[in-house]
Amino acid sequence: xxxxxxxxxxxxxxxxxxxxxxxxxxxxxxxxxxxxxxxxxxxxxxxxxxxxxxxxxxxxxxxxxxxxxxxxxxxxxxxxxxxxxxxxxxxxxxxxxxxxxxxxxxxxxxxx
Amino acid sequence: xxxxxxxxxxxxxxxxxxxxxxxxxxxxxxxxxxxxxxxxxxxxxxxxxxxxxxxxxxxxxxxxxxxxxxxxxxxxxxxxxxxxxxxxxxxxxxxxxxxxxxxxxxxxxxxxxxx
Numbered sequence: 001x002x003x004x005x006x007x008x009x010x011x012x013x014x015x016x017x018x019x020x021x022x023x024x025x026x027x028x029x030x031x032x033x034x035x036x037x038x039x040x041x042x043x044x045x046x047x048x049x050x051x052x053x054x055x056x057x058x059x060x061x062x063x064x065x066x067x068x069x070x071x072x073x074x075x076x077x078x079x080x081x082x083x084x085x086x087x088x089x090x091x092x093x094x095x096x097x098x099x100x101x102x103x104x105x106x107x108x109x110x111x112x
Numbered sequence: 113x114x115x116x117x118x119x120x121x122x123x124x125x126x127x128x129x130x131x132x133x134x135x136x137x138x139x140x141x142x143x144x145x146x147x148x149x150x151x152x153x154x155x156x157x158x159x160x161x162x163x164x165x166x167x168x169x170x171x172x173x174x175x176x177x178x179x180x181x182x183x184x185x186x187x188x189x190x191x192x193x194x195x196x197x198x199x200x201x202x203x204x205x206x207x208x209x210x211x212x213x214x215x216x217x218x219x220x221x222x223x224x225x226x227x
Contacts, residue, residue: 009153032214041121043205043218044156046113089156093214098144100216102155 003027004092006103014111019077021106023090026071030092034100035064035075038087047088048075080110114140114208118219125196125226133191133222135206141186144209146216147179149202156205162189196226 005024013019023033031052036044050057050064050073057064063076077084087107091100115138125131135145143164148156160181162168168181180192193200203223207216 004155034214036218041203041221041223043116043118043207043220045218046215049214098161098209099146099158100214102157104153104155 002104003030004090004101004103006088006090006106008106009104010107010109012109012111013080015082016079019075019080019084019108019110021075021077021088021090021108023073023075023103024071025073025092027092027094027101028071029094030101032093033064033066033073034091034093035062036089036091036102037084038089038105044089077108080108082110082112084108085110113215114138114142114210114217116206116208116217116219118204118206118222120222121220122223123225125224127197127226128195130192130194131196131224133193133204133206133224135189135191135208135219137187137208140208140210140217142189142208143186145183145189146207146209147181147189147191148205148207150205150221151202159191193224196224198226200224201226 034049035047038044048062066073087105089105090103117136119134145162147159159174160168160170162183170176183189205221207218
């Protein structure tokens with residue numbers, strides 16, 4: 001049972017344009033969502049997060065949007081840079097739970 | 113955030129042998145650590161939650177006798193894959209729970225190949 005889903009395994013974007021990565025979840029008890037970036041053979045690094053009481057959180061080039069009614073969140077990267085090429089995971093954390101539930105990841109490639 | 117290291121970064125072992133992977137929190141006292149496994153092109157799957165000084169809590173489907181976890185200090189947790197088989201070949205990643213309830217800081221991972 002995949003509670004967090006990233007339906008696009010890969011995404012290719014031209015440098016300077018906007019990258020939009022999507023994530024859907026099924027468990028309405030999730031109340032905190034995180035995006036991680038991962039390079040090959042490295043552990044994930046935290047990018048940005050959002051609480052369920054908000055619908056938007058912005059940090060520099062990165063913005064996360066949350067649509068609770070649709071159980072959908074998205075990560076916008078603008079402008080996209082070559083260094084953004086990596087695998088992006090969304091993750092959710094249930095109320096009071098320590099555990100993170102990860103999506104399958106989306107491989108983002110930024111083309112020069 | 114916390115700096116987390118793992119050792120070794122890569123290990124190849126023969127089927128039937130045991131392998132120990134270390135996870136160290138270099139600048140943070142980690143009362144809780146997590147062990148994940150990632151198969152190629154798949155998500156990170158939580159294997160177990162390791163609490164300092166107590167027994168680890170394993171996720172459903174993870175054999176506790178095969179994947180031994182020891183968290184004897186606030187800076188070190190170890191994962192021992194016992195009697196390894198080729199299907200145990202995977203990327204093993206640990207993380208340290210941060211100060212906030214949802215914070216986790218990940219190690220660089222260990223690539224295990226069982227031949």
